[in-house]
Amino acid sequence: MTHNRALLLERRIKHLKASGQVPLIPYITCWDPDLETTEKILWEIAEENPACIELGFPFSDPVADGPTIQKAVVRALKNKPTLEEFFEFVSSLQQRGFSVPILCMTYYNILYRYGLERVVRDSLESGLAGFIIPDLPVEEAGSWLSVTRGSGLATVFLVTPTSSEARIKRISRVSRGFLYYVSVTGITGARDRLPEDLTQRLEFVRRLSRIPVAVGFGISSPEHIKLLLPHADALVVGSALVKIVEKEGRNSPKKVREFVKRLIHYGSS
Amino acid sequence: MGKKGYFGRFGGRFVPETLMPALYALEKAYTKIKKDKSFWKEWKCLLREYAGRPTPLYFAENFSKFLGRELKVYLKREDLLHTGAHKINNTIGQVLLAKKMGKERIVAETGAGQHGVATATACALLGLKCVVYMGAKDVKRQALNVFRMRLLGAEVVPVYSGTQTLKDAINEALRDWVTNVKNTFYVIGSVVGPHPYPTMVRDFQSIIGKETRKQILKKEGRFPDYVIACVGGGSNAMGIFYPFAKEKGVKLIGVEAAGKGLDTDFHSATLNVGEPGVLHGMLTYLLQDKVGQIKGAHSVAPGLDYPGVGPEHSYFKDTGIARYVAADDKEALYAFQVLSETEGIIPALESAHAVAYVISHKDEFPEGSLIVINLSGRGDKDVASVKEYLEGKEPYDA
Numbered sequence: 001m002t003h004n005r006a007l008l009l010e011r012r013i014k015h016l017k018a019s020g021q022v023p024l025i026p027y028i029t030c031w032d033p034d035l036e037t038t039e040k041i042l043w044e045i046a047e048e049n050p051a052c053i054e055l056g057f058p059f060s061d062p063v064a065d066g067p068t069i070q071k072a073v074v075r076a077l078k079n080k081p082t083l084e085e086f087f088e089f090v091s092s093l094q095q096r097g098f099s100v101p102i103l104c105m106t107y108y109n110i111l112y113r114y115g116l117e118r119v120v121r122d123s124l125e126s127g128l129a130g131f132i133i134p135d136l137p138v139e140e141a142g143s144w145l146s147v148t149r150g151s152g153l154a155t156v157f158l159v160t161p162t163s164s165e166a167r168i169k170r171i172s173r174v175s176r177g178f179l180y181y182v183s184v185t186g187i188t189g190a191r192d193r194l195p196e197d198l199t200q201r202l203e204f205v206r207r208l209s210r211i212p213v214a215v216g217f218g219i220s221s222p223e224h225i226k227l228l229l230p231h232a233d234a235l236v237v238g239s240a241l242v243k244i245v246e247k248e249g250r251n252s253p254k255k256v257r258e259f260v261k262r263l264i265h266y267g268s269s
Numbered sequence: 270m271g272k273k274g275y276f277g278r279f280g281g282r283f284v285p286e287t288l289m290p291a292l293y294a295l296e297k298a299y300t301k302i303k304k305d306k307s308f309w310k311e312w313k314c315l316l317r318e319y320a321g322r323p324t325p326l327y328f329a330e331n332f333s334k335f336l337g338r339e340l341k342v343y344l345k346r347e348d349l350l351h352t353g354a355h356k357i358n359n360t361i362g363q364v365l366l367a368k369k370m371g372k373e374r375i376v377a378e379t380g381a382g383q384h385g386v387a388t389a390t391a392c393a394l395l396g397l398k399c400v401v402y403m404g405a406k407d408v409k410r411q412a413l414n415v416f417r418m419r420l421l422g423a424e425v426v427p428v429y430s431g432t433q434t435l436k437d438a439i440n441e442a443l444r445d446w447v448t449n450v451k452n453t454f455y456v457i458g459s460v461v462g463p464h465p466y467p468t469m470v471r472d473f474q475s476i477i478g479k480e481t482r483k484q485i486l487k488k489e490g491r492f493p494d495y496v497i498a499c500v501g502g503g504s505n506a507m508g509i510f511y512p513f514a515k516e517k518g519v520k521l522i523g524v525e526a527a528g529k530g531l532d533t534d535f536h537s538a539t540l541n542v543g544e545p546g547v548l549h550g551m552l553t554y555l556l557q558d559k560v561g562q563i564k565g566a567h568s569v570a571p572g573l574d575y576p577g578v579g580p581e582h583s584y585f586k587d588t589g590i591a592r593y594v595a596a597d598d599k600e601a602l603y604a605f606q607v608l609s610e611t612e613g614i615i616p617a618l619e620s621a622h623a624v625a626y627v628i629s630h631k632d633e634f635p636e637g638s639l640i641v642i643n644l645s646g647r648g649d650k651d652v653a654s655v656k657e658y659l660e661g662k663e664p665y666d667a
Contacts, residue, residue, distance in 0.1 A: 060431065060562040061548060063443045064285045070430050082560050108283055109547040113561030135283050135547070160287040162450060167289070185287055186448035 004152035005129045006176035009101050013051045013178060013212045013234050022225060022264045023051035025214055027105065027238030028245070028256075029069060030055050030086060031076035037250050042093065044257035046100045048264055051214075051234045052129060052177075057086050057106035064134035066189030068239040071246060083114045087126040094127035101129035103154060103177070108136045116147045123153055130154025130177050138171050145174055154178075159205060161185045161195065172209040178234060181205050181215045190220035190239045194227070202231040225267030237263060274464025276584035282463035284443070284550045291450045296465045298370050303472070308365070312473075315361050319394065320351040322358075322476065326484035326641070331611040339637040342627065343493070344614070344644040345481050345509060354617060354646030355477060355505045356387035360456060362473035364391035367454035374398045374449065377456045378442040380407055380435030380501075381571035382414025383617075383646065384458030389423035391456075399423040402441040404434040411571065414650065432565045435575050439549050459502025460579030463550030467579050474508025481641060482512055489639060497522045498643035499622040500593065501537065501573035503582045505645035514590055523582060524626040526568030527595035535567035539578040540586050540593040553580040569598035569658065570618035572646070600625035602658055605648060617646030618655070 016023040026045050030038050042053060058076040062069065090102055104123075111119050111133065123130070130153040136144060138157060148155050154177025159168050162185060172179050183198055184191070195201070198215075206213045215228055216236025225235055237260075244259060245252045274280050282292055302308040316322040324346045333342045347355040360377075367375060375397050379385030385401040392399035401418055405427040408415055418425050431437035439462075446455040460467045460474070478496075485493055496513055498506035500523040513519045528536030536542075543554040548563055556564040556576035566576040585591040596604075601618055604625035609615045616624060623642050627634075634640065648655075 061436065061440050063440050063549075064447070066444075067430070074431075077562065080560075107547075109555075109557070109563075110561040112545075112547055112552075113557065113559075134285050135550075137282065137284060137286050137289050139289070140281050140283050158286045160285070162287050162290045164290065167286075171286070182287065185450060187444045 005101065006152055006154040009052055009129055009154050009177040010211055012101065016051055017233050020268065022229060022267045023234040024260065024264055025051050025054055025216070025234050025236040026241055026260055027054040027056060027236060029072040029076050029242060030057055030089070031079045031081045032072040032242070032245055033075045033249050034079055035089060037253065040253035041245070041256050042098070044253045045260045046098060048257060048260045050100055050260065052101040052103055054103050054105045054132060054236060054238070057081070057083065057104055057110060059107040059110055062107060064187055066187040066239060068190065068242050068246065069188050072242045083110060087122045087128065090128045091126035103130050103132055103156065104128055105132045105134070108133050116143055120147050120151050120153065124151060130156060132156040132180060134158060138174055141174065156180050158182050161201065165208065168205055168208045172211065175211060178212040178214045179205070179209045180236070181213050183215050183217045183219065186217070188217055188239055190243065191218035194218055194224060199228065199231045202228070206233070222263055222266035225263050229267055276581045277587060279551070279553050279580035279583040280464055280467060281552050282550055283547045283552065284463050285447055287447045287450060291446070292463055292465070298366060299465055299469050302366060302369060308369070312362055312365055316358060316476070320357045320361065321349060323480045324349050326481055326488065328488070329612050332608060335607065335611050336627065336631045338631060338634070340631065340634055340640060341638070342640045342642060343485065344642050345477060347477060347505065347643065347645045348614070348616065348620065348647035352387045352390050353649060354383050354387070355474060355508060356384045356458060357390065358476055358508070359458065359470050359473040359504060360384070360387040360391040363454070363456040363469070364388070364395050364397060367456070368395055368397060370454065372452060372454040374400065374453045375456055376400045376402065376442050376445045376453055377458060378402050378435065378438035379458065380404070380438065380574055381650065382407070382411040382418065383572055383650070385423070385425070386414055386417050386421070388456050388458070389418045389421035392423065393421045400445065401425050402428050402438040402445065404432070404438050405429045406433040407435070407438070407571065434565065436563060443549070459504040460507045460581060461502045461549060461551060461577060467551065467581055470504055471507045471511055471581060474504050475511045477505065477508035477643065478510065478512030481509060485641065491639070492516055492519050493639045493641045494518070495520050495522060495634065495638060495640045496643070497524065497623045497627060497640060499524050499573060499619050499645065500540065500578060500582060501526070501575045501619065502577070503579040505643050507579060507581060509643040510585070510591055521585070521591035522626065523591055523593045524622045525593060525595045526570055526573040526622055527597035528567040528569070530597060531595060534564065536595070537566035537568045537573045537575060538595045539576060540582060541595050545583070548577050551577070551580045553583045554578055554586070569601055570622060572617070572619040573622065594626055596622045596625035596629065600629055602655065604628055605651070605655060614644070615648035615652070616644055617648050618651045620645045621648070
């Protein structure tokens with residue numbers, strides 16, 4: 001049995017996919033609107049057995065995010081969260097038997113400020129599976145890759161519709177856990193329509209990648225899941241869930257779960 | 270420059286993957302035109318015939334006498350340029366480059382509106398569509414500049430996210446660029462952002478320092494002892510510093526906004542009290558809290574109101590090539606009036622910070638020092654808010 005969290009995550013995604021389930025990756029902004037609600041949401045959605053959970057640590061200037069997540073970040077920042085508290089939170093979940101891998105989504109300044117080596121140390125201690133850093137392109141990832149090397153942490157990188165074949169290959173070589181394909185040229189946010197060439201593009205990226213490929217940005221309905229499931233190893237749903245939290249606040253945990261359940265069940269039916 | 274796109278340990282291109290190919294394309298296009306004499310000829314011709322270059326290097330005799338101690342102060346008159354500030358040097362350069370790259374649409378951010386007006390102007394001149402992002406608070410407090418941009422044919426989009434000021438306008442312009450990268454060119458207004466912007470904007474603004482070198486040699490037969498400029502993002506300062514950076518006898522002083530005081534939360538003195546971090550695609554000094562959340566910035570001068578600074582300035586600070594100091598709101602307001610009264614020149618509140626430093630520290634300059642101040646912009650845009658300040662009102666909230 002390996003303790004390599006990236007490898008475990010890869011296996012978990014492959015296993016879900018192979019067994020005909022929908023490998024869903026729900027995104028939630030931590031502390032939106034408070035930590036108690038976030039915790040309840042996590043326990044609720046864990047019941048639906050997602051592939052992993054992307055838990056956003058809020059940053060004041062989220063350039064890759066659309067209005068929905070921007071607003072969630074504003075709500076979350078009112079709690080003045082620290083990364084220390086984030087690790088403690090993840091750790092407390094693990095101690096109470098939370099079994100779904102948790103990835104932290106945050107911007108590079110938060111990690112840079114905390115100290116990259118300290119980030120790795122505290123991640124390993126807390127049980128966090130790894131990180132997605134949307135403003136860290138592979139060119140700037142030298143320090144990050146060197147401190148995470150051999151740690152077994154998932155270091156998820158993103159590729160986009162504008163990435164060339166050479167870049168996709170280069171990025172998939174350093175990505176661990178999965179490779180994140182950004183479906184649109186743009187920012188996060190639920191969309192009615194996805195790009196027409198998305199399924200072909202996904203197949204193209206999957207051929208170039210030796211690890212599972214997850215698709216995200218804009219996915220918001222069971223129809224999207226159904227359309228993309230044959231062409232992706234996992235699917236990220238973010239803004240559609242965050243919208244429920246925005247609307248329902250502290251009453252959102254069960255409703256978020258219902259939505260996740262609908263995506264998983266209808267998507268696989 | 271060591272590692273590509275870096276000034277020492279500062280700079281880089283910390284942007285979403287979507288933009289990386291666009292930054293490479295921009296770098297390639299810029300490297301190409303950098304060697305293209307016809308491009309620079311066209312740019313220089315526009316700056317001369319249209320924008321009013323070269324700007325005078327004016328000996329401010331009355332102001333010098335006001336200071337005493339035989340100090341000799343020259344003002345580099347960027348305030349006389351078309352649209353009222355140095356910003357036009359850069360926007361004509363970038364919009365010209367965008368046109369050569371076949372882009373149809375320009376996006377820009379603006380804080381006070383000066384860069385937005387300069388971009389809208391260049392777009393009107395060169396026939397490109399222009400969209401300017403501006404914090405909703407700034408839209409309110411700079412209503413005249415919003416009208417100016419609209420007159421010039423630009424679309425002004427208020428930004429309601431975050432602090433609703435310049436930093437959020439940059440975020441939104443970046444988001445637009447991420448979404449429309451195929452046909453859109455992002456014209457950044459200062460020596461900030463991901464590589465190659467800090468280098469490119471510096472190159473366009475260096476015309477200020479290049480002219481100053483020639484002019485001061487002609488007038489004084491020697492280089493100045495001090496070159497002083499205000500620093501927000503830092504483009505006017507880098508423009509005048511860079512051509513002097515290798516002259517050992519020339520001391521470079523950048524003046525940041527101390528706002529209501531460096532010991533308060535209301536200032537923009539990034540290099541004085543900030544710490545390194547990553548924002549808007551660059552590793553540089555930032556105003557941030559312990560967690561790494563970016564703080565709001567404050568200054569009476571809206572153009573200095575930015576929690577980051579160009580990465581090359583961070584490098585100049587760490588290596589001692591330049592020294593960075595600060596002047597507060599009150600000092601700037603005083604300098605605004607002194608220069609108006611002694612010379613008949615109403616400076617932009619931003620530029621007034623550079624003047625203020627010289628006034629407040631006049632006794633520290635050796636007697637007879639030769640000083641050049643970059644008067645980066647004119648103060649027409651500020652007279653209404655200064656009036657309110659002097660009448661004891663806060664014209665806008667911080």
